[in-house]
Amino acid sequence: MTAAIPRGDALALTRALVAIDSRNPSLDAAGPGESTVATTLAAVLRAWGFQVELHEALPGRPNVLARLGPGTSGRTLLLNGHLDTVGVEGMTHAPFDPTLRDGRLYGRGATDMKAGVAAMCAAAVHAADAGIGGELLVTAVIDEEYGSVGTRHLLQQGIRAEAAIVTEPTRLAICPSHKGFTWAEVTVHGRAAHGSRYEVGVDAIAHAAHLIAELDAHQQGVLTGITHPLLGRASLHAGTIRGGTGPSTYAERCTVTFERRTLPGERATIFAEELEDAIARVRARHPGFVATVQMGLTQQPNDLPVTHPVVRALEAACAATGHAPRLEGLSCWTDAALLSAAGIPALCFGPGDIALAHAAEEWVAVAEIAQATAILTELIGRWDRDAGDAWRR
Ligand SMILES: [Zn+2]
Numbered sequence: 037m038t039a040a041i042p043r044g045d046a047l048a049l050t051r052a053l054v055a056i057d058s059r060n061p062s063l064d065a066a067g068p069g070e071s072t073v074a075t076t077l078a079a080v081l082r083a084w085g086f087q088v089e090l091h092e093a094l095p096g097r098p099n100v101l102a103r104l105g106p107g108t109s110g111r112t113l114l115l116n117g118h119l120d121t122v123g124v125e126g127m128t129h130a131p132f133d134p135t136l137r138d139g140r141l142y143g144r145g146a147t148d149m150k151a152g153v154a155a156m157c158a159a160a161v162h163a164a165d166a167g168i169g170g171e172l173l174v175t176a177v178i179d180e181e182y183g184s185v186g187t188r189h190l191l192q193q194g195i196r197a198e199a200a201i202v203t204e205p206t207r208l209a210i211c212p213s214h215k216g217f218t219w220a221e222v223t224v225h226g227r228a229a230h231g232s233r234y235e236v237g238v239d240a241i242a243h244a245a246h247l248i249a250e251l252d253a254h255q256q257g258v259l260t261g262i263t264h265p266l267l268g269r270a271s272l273h274a275g276t277i278r279g280g281t282g283p284s285t286y287a288e289r290c291t292v293t294f295e296r297r298t299l300p301g302e303r304a305t306i307f308a309e310e311l312e313d314a315i316a317r318v319r320a321r322h323p324g325f326v327a328t329v330q331m332g333l334t335q336q337p338n339d340l341p342v343t344h345p346v347v348r349a350l351e352a353a354c355a356a357t358g359h360a361p362r363l364e365g366l367s368c369w370t371d372a373a374l375l376s377a378a379g380i381p382a383l384c385f386g387p388g389d390i391a392l393a394h395a396a397e398e399w400v401a402v403a404e405i406a407q408a409t410a411i412l413t414e415l416i417g418r419w420d421r422d423a424g425d426a427w428r429r
Pocket residue numbers: 118148149180204205
């Protein structure tokens with residue numbers, strides 16, 4: 037199959053990648069993981085002239101690390117994308133049989149984010165063919181959709197670069213910022229009793245409702261005032277709720293999970309503090325209220341200044357290829373935050389629409405794949421010509 041992919045052909049590579057099932061097994065027990073897609077991409081990139089290494093970030097689940105360019109200038113630009121996809125339940129079309137229809141390529145992972153991976157690989161080839169002095173580090177990683185083990189593994193290996201472009205789907209908008217998030221599980225404790233024994237029972241579900249209402253008031257009040265110019269406002273919602281054993285029993289316990297989406301500049305502990313305050317307010321009104329909090333995963337936001345040289349260079353690359361540059365915030369979390377936090381300023385820019393990611397119908401506009409490839413090729417040229425180290429924050 038790999039021999040059939042012409043050098044630098046982003047669309048052909050997208051099709052080849054979409055045709056390979058790479059569902060993340062941590063999200064979908066039937067998912068085979070990234071091994072086949074990674075070895076296939078590695079073979080393509082070797083044929084295209086890259087120096088390629090496979091590094092197992094998890095057993096049987098390798099990252100692809102590919103280098104192109106002489107590196108004589110001592111400069112390195114990182115292009116990063118993920119190879120895993122979410123599950124396929126409820127999809128309205130064949131997930132792994134990429135189909136072209138009305139200028140769209142359909143398939144699971146078409147938009148999130150095999151088109152982005154293909155575009156960055158093709159752009160690296162086109163830029164290198166035009167002649168560069170620096171080194172391009174193209175990384176196609178595992179597990180972004182679950183624990184981001186792939187990009188964490190790369191960073192543990194000590195990769196360095198002046199800047200990074202993460203080619204997640206942004207509809208070709210330049211996205212220097214995205215939100216972070218924090219999860220929490222709150223268990224509200226009541227007292228079990230026969231449904232007729234109101235004087236004995238303490239309704240854990242009603243108490244959980246008080247807390248949900250309190251947090252919702254916070255989200256509709258205070259949080260509307262916490263804003264970011266590209267990302268809008270902070271937010272908070274309940275994700276799951278479970279409790280009770282039957283209609284004739286006072287529920288002893290009700291467990292609710294919450295998610296707080298955070299903005300750049302907010303403390304990592306902000307949600308833990310907000311929960312504590314909300315619980316205190318509920319307890320002041322309902323003295324029998326008892327809850328225990330288990331804080332879950334926290335992922336930091338990403339926030340590059342819009343004046344950062346890599347943002348400016350990407351704006352110029354858009355304009356030079358006939359595309360009006362658009363600066364936007366990306367609502368979802370990405371590996372860009374991990375790269376930025378490790379000192380490699382990262383932004384998101386790629387083909388595809390995040391609204392179609394993880395959706396029942398997933399496609400990418402074929403024209404966007406070509407446009408992303410052209411813009412990224414131009415961007416790489418600009419990075420290579422920029423003599424200083426200005427890209428490193
Ligand atoms: Zn993605």
